[in-house]
Amino acid sequence: MSIKFIENSLFKSKNYSDRGLALGEYESCNFNECSFVSANLSSFTFSECYFENCDFSMALLKNTTFRDVRFKNCKLLGLRFDECNPFLLSFSFEESILDFSSFYGLKLKKTQFSSCKLEQVDFTETDLRNSIFDKCELSGAVFENTILENSDLRTAQNFTIDPELNRIRNAKFSATNIAGLLDRYNIIIE
Incomplete structure (x- = not known):
């Protein structure tokens, strides 16, 4: 499976719960009102991305890379951040729900x-x-x-x-x- 490189893109009102987001490296992308409920985001890379009003509840994050990622008003229930790629792992959370996450x-x-x-x-x-x-x-x-x-x-x-x-x-x-x-x-x- 080929890995795409996507930068400076806007993803708005998309549902990636049923049909997954294309495996890739996302840099300086904005995701607004997107659903990733139970989505498999394993081995994805997100660098300097901004997620607003998104739902990641129960998404899979095995070896997922988050570098300088911002989450605002997102639902992040039951996520295993401990399974992410730890190298340069950094993010911030604002007005978000992270209940039952690790x-x-x-x-x-x-x-x-x-x-x-x-x-x-x-x-x-x-x-x-x-x-x-x-x-x-x-x-x-x-x-x-x-x-x-x-x-x-x-x-x-x-x-x-x-x-x-x-x-x-x-x-x-x-x-x-x-x-x-x-x-x-x-x-x-x-």
Whole structure:
């Protein structure tokens, strides 16, 4: 199967759930209102692409490459980002839903999550140094052996992070969400 190289293209209101997107390398492309529900995106490359109002729920990402990719107002339910190609992996998420997704063991330094819903997301052994969780919902998110040094969680809510199991040196928290660091102690904060 030949791999296409596509650059500077706009894909609008397309459904790639039934008929797949052509296997290829996509550079500086914009995807708007596209559906990739349960699509097989394995071995695709997306560089400097922008996805807005797209649905990737349950898509397959085995060896998928994301370099400087932005997701805005996207649905990314149950995705295994941990199966992506880790080389130069970088993306940002804005106003997106990533519930039940996994970032297990990835190096995601300086990743930005802005106004995202991240319920039940697995961040186990993830390197999130210098990352930002701005106005994010983190109910049930798993942080275990996670590196959160210098990360900003001041406006994040409903997280549970055990300081004894995670590296949080110089991470920023607010007085209103500090309880998420003390859950293991079963204390009452009023």
